[in-house]
Amino acid sequence: xxxxxxxxxxxxxxxxxxxxxxxxxxxxxxxxxxxxxxxxxxxxxxxxxxxxxxxxxxxxxxxxxxxxxxxxxxxxxxxxxxxxxxxxxxxxxxxxxxxxxxxxxxxxxxxxxxxxxxxxxxxxxxxxxxxxxxxxxxxxxxxxxxxxxxxxxxxxxxxxxxxxxxxxxxxxxxxxxxxxxxxxxxxxxxxxxxxxxxxxxxxxxxxxxxxxxxxxxxxxxxxxxxxxxxxxxxxxxxxxxxxxxxxxxxxxxxxxxxxxxxxxxxxxxxxxxx
Amino acid sequence: xxxxxxxxxxxxxxxxxxxxxxxxxxxxxxxxxxxxxxxxxxxxxxxxxxxxxxxxxxxxxxxxxxxxxxxxxxxxxxxxxxxxxxxxxxxxxxxxxxxxxxxxxxxxxxxxxxxxxxxxxxxxxxxxxxxxxxxxxxxxxxxxxxxxxxxxxxxxxxxxxxxxxxxxxxxxxxxxxxxxxxxxxxxxxxxxxxxxxxxxxxxxxxxxxxxxxxxxxxxxxxxxxxxxxxxxxxxxxxxxxxxxxxxxxxxxxxxxxxxxxxxxxxxxxxxxxx
Numbered sequence: 001x002x003x004x005x006x007x008x009x010x011x012x013x014x015x016x017x018x019x020x021x022x023x024x025x026x027x028x029x030x031x032x033x034x035x036x037x038x039x040x041x042x043x044x045x046x047x048x049x050x051x052x053x054x055x056x057x058x059x060x061x062x063x064x065x066x067x068x069x070x071x072x073x074x075x076x077x078x079x080x081x082x083x084x085x086x087x088x089x090x091x092x093x094x095x096x097x098x099x100x101x102x103x104x105x106x107x108x109x110x111x112x113x114x115x116x117x118x119x120x121x122x123x124x125x126x127x128x129x130x131x132x133x134x135x136x137x138x139x140x141x142x143x144x145x146x147x148x149x150x151x152x153x154x155x156x157x158x159x160x161x162x163x164x165x166x167x168x169x170x171x172x173x174x175x176x177x178x179x180x181x182x183x184x185x186x187x188x189x190x191x192x193x194x195x196x197x198x199x200x201x202x203x204x205x206x207x208x209x210x211x212x213x214x215x216x217x218x219x220x221x222x223x224x225x226x227x228x229x230x231x232x233x234x235x236x237x238x239x240x241x242x243x244x245x246x247x248x249x250x251x252x253x254x255x256x257x258x259x260x261x262x263x264x265x266x267x268x269x270x271x272x273x274x
Numbered sequence: 275x276x277x278x279x280x281x282x283x284x285x286x287x288x289x290x291x292x293x294x295x296x297x298x299x300x301x302x303x304x305x306x307x308x309x310x311x312x313x314x315x316x317x318x319x320x321x322x323x324x325x326x327x328x329x330x331x332x333x334x335x336x337x338x339x340x341x342x343x344x345x346x347x348x349x350x351x352x353x354x355x356x357x358x359x360x361x362x363x364x365x366x367x368x369x370x371x372x373x374x375x376x377x378x379x380x381x382x383x384x385x386x387x388x389x390x391x392x393x394x395x396x397x398x399x400x401x402x403x404x405x406x407x408x409x410x411x412x413x414x415x416x417x418x419x420x421x422x423x424x425x426x427x428x429x430x431x432x433x434x435x436x437x438x439x440x441x442x443x444x445x446x447x448x449x450x451x452x453x454x455x456x457x458x459x460x461x462x463x464x465x466x467x468x469x470x471x472x473x474x475x476x477x478x479x480x481x482x483x484x485x486x487x488x489x490x491x492x493x494x495x496x497x498x499x500x501x502x503x504x505x506x507x508x509x510x511x512x513x514x515x516x517x518x519x520x521x522x523x524x525x526x527x528x529x530x531x532x533x534x535x536x537x538x539x540x541x542x543x544x545x546x547x548x
Contacts, residue, residue, distance in 0.1 A: 011323060011324065015320065018316070018320070022316050022319065041306065042466070042547070045319065048323070052326060080547045192316070273316070273317070273353045273355070
């Protein structure tokens with residue numbers, strides 16, 4: 001194995017996005033072996049290429065986290081694959097701005113109302129699912145007025161969404177699952193196999209909120225139990241993957257957290273290339 | 275299909291590299307479904323990400339083609355997958371500098387001795403095969419002296435290599451096969467299937483010089499004949515792919531030309547995303 005340090009945080013983040021989508025088999029998600037009819041491997045890799053200018057701005061000149069997330073969505077929203085990395089950007093942008101998890105926590109603590117408003121503009125550009133009970137609906141112009149009136153920062157918005165959204169929850173708990181993901185990567189060794197094993201470990205330990213929003217809490221918990229059976233040898237990984245793909249059960253939030261975890265691990269010397 | 279124009283030439287070139295390696299099945303080459311033990315999909319995609327700064331420099335501030343090729347090799351040579359895109363850079367750098375084929379021809383016509391020397395430095399960083407009879411061996415320090423003494427430009431070097439190397443030949447014939455590749459892409463419609471069909475058409479019409487250097491001229495001609503049989507329905511594409519992979523028969527030069535052809539086609543409105 002050739003030891004390799006990536007030149008900068010922007011590259012580190014792009015590599016994390018690329019490595020996550022290439023790793024296989026990842027039950028239910030687009031990977032090297034599986035497309036969905038409307039979202040394919042090339043869409044994920046196109047976003048990985050096209051987002052670069054925003055990551056570079058975040059690294060070189062900084063900027064506000066809300067507007068950077070909005071710009072990342074704008075640059076990657078132009079292909080027919082729709083939103084591929086919205087959740088990943090919510091984690092990667094503060095990580096790039098702050099450098100690592102410690103720095104990302106400071107970025108989160110420093111968000112303001114304008115960040116929240118820019119974030120809502122980004123959200124409006126995506127077709128990301130919103131829980132029906134949500135009174136801060138992104139398609140409702142009055143939400144912006146409510147945010148201003150209540151003086152909600154982007155960190156407040158994330159805290160509001162955290163019970164239903166594990167990506168938002170990372171902003172409230174100091175990136176706990178991102179940290180756990182990076183630790184799992186280090187523990188499982190280097191390269192592609194470690195990513196697949198880490199993904200399964202996360203899938204078996206926490207219900208994916210993307211699945212919960214799309215198919216209900218029971219589906220998310222069933223997926224978690226099945227992943228545990230795979231890890232204990234009681235269920236075949238490839239058969240489980242096929243079941244998930246056929247049912248449209250894609251653990252998209254755990255994929256987002258895996259990308260953030262790979263970014264952190266790469267910054268700590270984890271090697272993808274072995 | 276959502277019509278999409280790429281923001282700039284650098285992105286267009288990166289997208290071409292990504293789309294080429296993802297398209298499958300491409301007989302004998304690394305693609306979405308096949309790795310070689312030492313060179314994997316991730317290596318090709320890592321190079322696609324890591325080369326960006328050189329493509330941006332070529333587009334924004336120009337520069338000399340020889341030193342840009344050397345920088346591209348340096349930025350992408352750090353992973354264990356070795357040289358993945360040397361031939362592609364030889365075509366893409368003049369295309370980015372010049373914008374299109376017309377411009378690339380002017381870049382080629384304007385090369386000088388220093389371009390040739392920088393190119394040799396790039397070549398020395400790769401493990402690209404050199405024909406044994408070659409008296410301008412890249413590992414021979416006297417080659418540089420000979421280039422200076424004879425006043426050879428990079429275009430002269432390419433003309434010298436053209437009989438044995440179809441990528442070099444593009445520099446001498448006005449990018450004829452690159453042009454043909456772009457025309458085939460337009461003719462075959464949009465998206466991934468058009469890339470696979472174009473790749474097969476090229477493979478069936480010209481012996482790949484990368485195969486010839488590695489396995490001899492007869493192997494390159496046999497591969498060309500087999501590709502023709504696939505196109506005529508007399509041979510199974512996936513079986514042919516497996517035979518090539520097992521024999522290490524990888525048409526790397528046609529892959530390089532396919533990347534250049536995708537770059538040109540994207541610039542002419544060809545849509546990858548449908």
